Amino acid sequence: MSTIPTQIASGSASATPGQTIGPFFGYALPYEGDADLVPPGSPGSIRLHGWVYDGAGNPIPDALLEIWQTDADGNVPQAEGSLHRDGWTFTGWGRAGTDLHGHYSFSTVLPGAAGEGRVPFFALTVFARGLLDKLQTRIYLPEHPANAGDPLLVSLSEDERATLVATADATGLRFDIHLQGDRETTFLNYG
């Protein structure tokens, strides 16, 4: 990497407030190939999928999720081409709307650790009708040895930690999102 972060800048100007994505994004934001960071079934590919639920346990059919991740070797991708995927370039970013059953699915690779002792994860943003601003969180890999030393994971209760760690299934990983309720997903701020 040619540019190395030396410090973290948060800025002082007032942020433009967010607003809900509303119900009508479906013909504007999703696009062909949006959720396929790598071609499904290609060597090394996994499916990352799950369901999004509201506080009554009902699936949310009008949510939009975005993931952003390192490549399999832990590098931060800085290649364009997410909107017109060529099938060969890994851009690290993808978008998936939920279907009528609240289900989403990405085709991607497992993220690598960004450095010695770092913990790999997918960064996740959640938008939905009824949700007035974005939510952000992380999807950690199941039983990754470095999880035990991750500052965020160790700061959480066992129940909270469980909401941020994916489970392995036959095709890759499953990660459900609960916007509210007993199993409410732990969301993050970075301020």
Next chain:
Amino acid sequence: MTATTETQADLSAEIAKIEADAEGQTQEGKPSRQPLLDYPPYRSSILRHPTKDPRHADPETIELWAPCFGHSDVDPLEADLTIAGSNEPIGERITVSGRVLDGEGRPVRNQLVEIWQANSAGRYVHKREQHPAPLDPNFTGVGRCITDAEGRYRFQTIKPGPYPWGNHINAWRPAHIHFSLFGRAFTQRLITQMYFPSDPLFALDPIYQSITSQKDRDALVARYDHDLSVPEYSMGYSWDIVVTGPSRTWTEPEEGDL
């Protein structure tokens, strides 16, 4: 659409009470989150807001970078929403332009901006149930562009109409354009809505009012900009957007930062 019995007067009373409570909180030194995620006047938010405060995380490397988009992703013609059909769309032609800046006032360059909106009659090109306003065969209401070296975006479109939305009896959204923005870091991702000056529906709209301070609400309203109006063609509106959140800084200045 589910039948609702609450009137605008019921909703307006709820809105006023929450705003008064929020002012009280600000005086106690606890500024409320903008917008409030737990905002019952927006009925759809009731089961869709987290009840716990977000947990603080120190951003990791990936979160301090943003996904990269470029000119191979977006055709420059996608910034003109008036050329989707074989004829001109119906409505008041407008030019909307502004800059995307980070919290330190630096331009967010070469980054993706996406918009979507209703047509001039207040109708979206969307399969979900909607009111029976006309569709316009020459208008899809979807646009994209990449910001330039100054962080500037520019769209050519038509002014969207207000539309009814069933939140309560006689609920109408103020005219707006949805904006999706990326910053210099993943932490700065933003989806929001741009409104038009002096809309009489502002006071009545639970989504706009979910931001409980007038100053912050004002930040979502574009300014009529005569210098942006195109002679014999369109009305100009300018609107700048500030995306904040931790980002990386550079050991060497970027080209143009000097």
